[in-house]
Amino acid sequence: MGRTPNPLEGEGPVVEFADRLRTLRGEAGLTQRTLAAKCHYAPSTISMAESGKKVPSWEVVETFVKACGVADLTEWREAWHAVQETATVADAPAGTTDPQEEASGRRWPRAWGVPVIVAIVSSALTWAVALMVLQPRPGSIPSARATPAATYPSGRDPMPTQACGGTTLGYDCRGKSPRMWGCWDPANAVIGSMKEITTRYGKAYLENWYSKTCGTNWARLKMPDSWSARVEIASREARLCHPADCVSYDATMPPLYTDMIFGMNTPITAHAFIKLPSGEEKKVTADTTAG
Numbered sequence: 001m002g003r004t005p006n007p008l009e010g011e012g013p014v015v016e017f018a019d020r021l022r023t024l025r026g027e028a029g030l031t032q033r034t035l036a037a038k039c040h041y042a043p044s045t046i047s048m049a050e051s052g053k054k055v056p057s058w059e060v061v062e063t064f065v066k067a068c069g070v071a072d073l074t075e076w077r078e079a080w081h082a083v084q085e086t087a088t089v090a091d092a093p094a095g096t097t098d099p100q101e102e103a104s105g106r107r108w109p110r111a112w113g114v115p116v117i118v119a120i121v122s123s124a125l126t127w128a129v130a131l132m133v134l135q136p137r138p139g140s141i142p143s144a145r146a147t148p149a150a151t152y153p154s155g156r157d158p159m160p161t162q163a164c165g166g167t168t169l170g171y172d173c174r175g176k177s178p179r180m181w182g183c184w185d186p187a188n189a190v191i192g193s194m195k196e197i198t199t200r201y202g203k204a205y206l207e208n209w210y211s212k213t214c215g216t217n218w219a220r221l222k223m224p225d226s227w228s229a230r231v232e233i234a235s236r237e238a239r240l241c242h243p244a245d246c247v248s249y250d251a252t253m254p255p256l257y258t259d260m261i262f263g264m265n266t267p268i269t270a271h272a273f274i275k276l277p278s279g280e281e282k283k284v285t286a287d288t289t290a291g
Contacts, residue, residue: 155265170215
């Protein structure tokens with residue numbers, strides 16, 4: 001039986017939201033490190049989300065709660081928006097307006113002074129006139145605002161059938177987790193290319209995966225626990241890394257994964273930059289060739 005976590009310091013909506021996240025993780029039977037591995041985040045990201053010191057991004061919250069087994073995100077999204085708005089209001093600087101300014105809806109910082117305000121108003125009027133002059137005449141542009149139909153590269157890969165919560169098959173899976181969106185279906189996901197690297201400390205395997213249902217690729221790196229690395233997946237149009245800054249090294253529990261890029265009938269390259277226990281760095285690449 002795990003130890004009871006210490007109560008969070010402070011009070012308010014942000015702390016309460018963080019406590020809800022921590023409770024959810026506990027009910028799912030996950031440690032911070034285990035959850036971080038499922039989410040493909042550093043443990044520090046999970047720790048910060050549960051700290052109550054700041055509101056985590058919706059991307060972090062969404063991935064967090066999905067990894068804990070939550071299917072319907074409506075309640076969590078509403079709660080996140082509510083606490084986000086509360087935090088934004090709380091962070092607004094006090095004493096920058098007087099009652100008359102509040103009543104009129106104006107928000108002129110006192111430190112600006114009259115000359116700066118006049119300059120801003122003058123600039124705004126100039127832009128307004130310019131926009132009126134440049135406004136297109138009725139009938140000069142198409143009235144339809146629909147997004148053009150997606151085009152797909154030709155080749156042997158089948159058409160994607162999964163939009164990953166979006167509206168455009170395949171393309172809307174970009175930047176999302178293959179596990180969270182079912183693209184890592186054993187029946188439809190294949191290793192398009194794999195490279196092995198052998199050192200005196202052990203072996204590592206870089207895998208370049210492709211999902212037929214989602215039309216996407218992602219990289220997975222399997223390596224010993226004592227190593228650290230970063231892994232990336234790239235095409236001519238896109239590049240995604242883990243860690244996301246494409247510079248840092250991740251020493252959390254392997255394997256390491258990237259999110260997905262669109263890869264249907266497109267050459268895709270996976271890279272891994274590995275730092276061995278000795279400090280020596282190695283690079284390994286796994287390419288695919290479009291059909």
